[in-house]
Amino acid sequence: MSELTYGIAIFPSKEIQDTANSYRKRYDPRYNKIPPHITLKEKFQASQEEIKEITKELNQVASEVEPFEIEINKVSSFSPVTNTVYLKVEPNESLTTLNKKMNEGKFLENQKYAFVPHITISQELSEDEHSDVYGSLRMSEFDMKDHIDRFQLLYQLEDGAWTVFETFKLGK
Amino acid sequence: MSELTYGIAIFPSKEIQDTANSYRKRYDPRYNKIPPHITLKEKFQASQEEIKEITKELNQVASEVEPFEIEINKVSSFSPVTNTVYLKVEPNESLTTLNKKMNEGKFLENQKYAFVPHITISQELSEDEHSDVYGSLRMSEFDMKDHIDRFQLLYQLEDGAWTVFETFKLGK
Numbered sequence: 001m002s003e004l005t006y007g008i009a010i011f012p013s014k015e016i017q018d019t020a021n022s023y024r025k026r027y028d029p030r031y032n033k034i035p036p037h038i039t040l041k042e043k044f045q046a047s048q049e050e051i052k053e054i055t056k057e058l059n060q061v062a063s064e065v066e067p068f069e070i071e072i073n074k075v076s077s078f079s080p081v082t083n084t085v086y087l088k089v090e091p092n093e094s095l096t097t098l099n100k101k102m103n104e105g106k107f108l109e110n111q112k113y114a115f116v117p118h119i120t121i122s123q124e125l126s127e128d129e130h131s132d133v134y135g136s137l138r139m140s141e142f143d144m145k146d147h148i149d150r151f152q153l154l155y156q157l158e159d160g161a162w163t164v165f166e167t168f169k170l171g172k
Numbered sequence: 173m174s175e176l177t178y179g180i181a182i183f184p185s186k187e188i189q190d191t192a193n194s195y196r197k198r199y200d201p202r203y204n205k206i207p208p209h210i211t212l213k214e215k216f217q218a219s220q221e222e223i224k225e226i227t228k229e230l231n232q233v234a235s236e237v238e239p240f241e242i243e244i245n246k247v248s249s250f251s252p253v254t255n256t257v258y259l260k261v262e263p264n265e266s267l268t269t270l271n272k273k274m275n276e277g278k279f280l281e282n283q284k285y286a287f288v289p290h291i292t293i294s295q296e297l298s299e300d301e302h303s304d305v306y307g308s309l310r311m312s313e314f315d316m317k318d319h320i321d322r323f324q325l326l327y328q329l330e331d332g333a334w335t336v337f338e339t340f341k342l343g344k
Binding site for chain 2: 004011014017018021032150155157158159161162163165166167
């Protein structure tokens with residue numbers, strides 16, 4: 001079997017996912033390809049042999065980080081780098097540590113930009129559409145908290161959708 | 173937090189999922205809500221407390237069933253019960269055992285019909301559409317095999333899409 005494309009992400013609570021989806025269904029063409037998520041590691045290729053090794057490493061990473069809390073208070077945008085609008089996850093040492101551990105040692109280092117934990121709610125819009133969406137959401141206030149105790153390794157299908165391959169529980 | 177809607181399913185190999193999706197994208201209005209899958213337990217409600225107990229039970233169930241092979245050779249239909257066309261998973265004792273164990277003991281017994289392992293590729297079509305689709309696919313031959321070593325517990329979002337909550341590995 002050839003290589004698959006993998007990614008690593010956290011799915012927040014149903015409440016947060018439902019909130020994100022209320023925007024995504026209008027503003028994110030990839031809405032249907034994956035549930036709302038916090039990307040921990042950008043997509044990468046791996047063979048079946050390699051993913052066995054990576055799975056072992058991810059068990060190790062998960063065991064080294066205790067479950068933690070996240071907080072979402074506002075919307076932000078990556079503009080002008082990309083026209084991505086997102087629910088901003090407040091700076092969080094556990095997320096940063098997870099991202100770092102997944103980009104060193106036996107892992108491919110493929111973090112393109114500085115790691116900014118976020119849940120995308122709008123992307124791939126034109127400049128004008130982005131301005132409209134971000135303009136209407138930038139002053140919104142949120143008060144969402146969640147307890148994070150796991151992350152997921154996923155792989156991508158031909159149509160771009162993602163299937164979960166495995167769950168890793170933190171602190172175990 | 174109130175109750176969530178859960179389900180239990182197996183995601184087969186990417187190859188099988190890609191094949192199923194080549195039909196689903198045309199014939200299944202729920203195509204975007206979940207990747208192609210074999211349902212092991214129909215959807216059910218559970219509180220956060222209940223799902224902790226169920227998770228424990230599912231670990232037990234997973235440990236009692238060894239990884240196994242599946243085979244897909246043809247398409248079939250549940251008509252006239254429902255207009256669902258599916259990739260028929262050949263009769264398989266491991267799948268039957270998993271389904272049975274998830275509908276007895278501490279589990280809610282919510283298996284509506286006799287358990288027929290399948291991967292839906294078309295549903296909710298009109299009588300005529302169903303006849304067309306099934307007529308064009310019923311003579312197709314497939315030769316797909318897969319090694320199954322895990323199943324997934326999922327929950328449903330407000331928009332009907334499913335998020336994976338946890339992976340359970342067979343024989344562990």
